[in-house]
Amino acid sequence: MTGSETRWLDPDQQNDWRAYLVGSTLLMDTLDREMRTEHGISMAEYEILVRLSERPDKTLRMAQIAESMQHSRSRVTHTVSRMEKAGLIRREAAEGDKRGVDAVMTAAGWELLQAAAHTHVAGVRAHFVDLADKDDFAALGRVMNAVSDQLLEENPKFEDIREH
Template identity: 80%
Template sequence: MSPTETRWLDADQQATWRAFIVGSTLLMDTLDRELRQEHDISLGEYEILVRLSESPDRTLRMAKIAESMRHSRSRVTHTVSRMEKDGLIRRIAATDDKRGVDAIMTDKGWELLQAAAHTHVSGVRAHFVDLADRADYAALGRVMNSVSDQLVAENPTFEDIR
C-alpha cells in the first residue's frame, strides 16, 4: 500500500468509531451539566480540583496542571483565575524556584470537591460504567490503554497525563 493510500474503515468500524465520538461527547457534556447544575462548577474546574487533591499539600504547579489536562497554559490560567475569585484556589510563587506559579486548593475548594465528587461519580456510574457488563468494560479499558500506550510512545510529553 502506498503512503498516500487510505485504509478506509469498514461499516462496522465506522459505526463503532462514530458511536465512540457521539457517546464520549454526550457523556462529557452530561457530566459537565450535572456539575454545573448541582455545584456551579464545570467539569474542567472539577478536574483541576481533583489534580490538586491528589498532589502533596493540595498544591501543584500551574504548568503541570495544564500539561496533565492537555490544555493551554492560558486556558488553565483563565480557569484558575475564576476559581481563585470563588475562593476555591490560591496562587503563590512556586516555592522551588520562584519563576513558576503554584496553585493551592483552599479548604472551600476541598469542601466543594467532596460534595461534587458524589455527583460526578454517580454520573459516571449511571451514564457509563453501569451501562456495560464487566467484560465489555474490561475490553474498553484494554483498548484505551493500548491507545494511550501508543500515543505516549509517539509523544513522550503525553506521559504527564497518566
C-alpha cells in the same frame, strides 16, 4: 498516502467509531452540565480540584496542571483565576523558582470537591459504567490503555497524563 493505500474502515468499524465519538461528546457534556447544575463548577474546574487533591500538599504547578489536562497555559490560568475568585484555589509563587506559580487548593475547594465527587461518580455510573456489562467495560479499558500507551510512547511530552 494515496486513497488506494488507505485502510478504510469497514461499515461496522465506521459505525463503532462514530458511536464512540458521539457517545464521548454526549457523556462529557452531560457530566459537565450535571457538575454545573449541582455545584456551579465545570468539569475542567472539577478536574483541577481532583489533581490538586491527589498531591500531599494539595499544590501543583500551573504548568503541570496545563500539561496533565492537555489545556493551554492561558486556558488554565483563566480557569484558575475564576476558581480563585470563588475561593476554591489560591495562587502562590513557586518555592525556589520565582517564575513558577503554584495552585493551592483551599479548604473551600476541598469541601466542594468532596461534595462534587459524589455527583461525578453517580453520573459516570449512570451514564457509562452501568450501561456496559463487566466484560465489555474491561475490553474498553484494555483498548483505551493500548491507545494511551501508543500515543504516550510517540509523544513523551504527554507523560504527565499517565500519572493521573
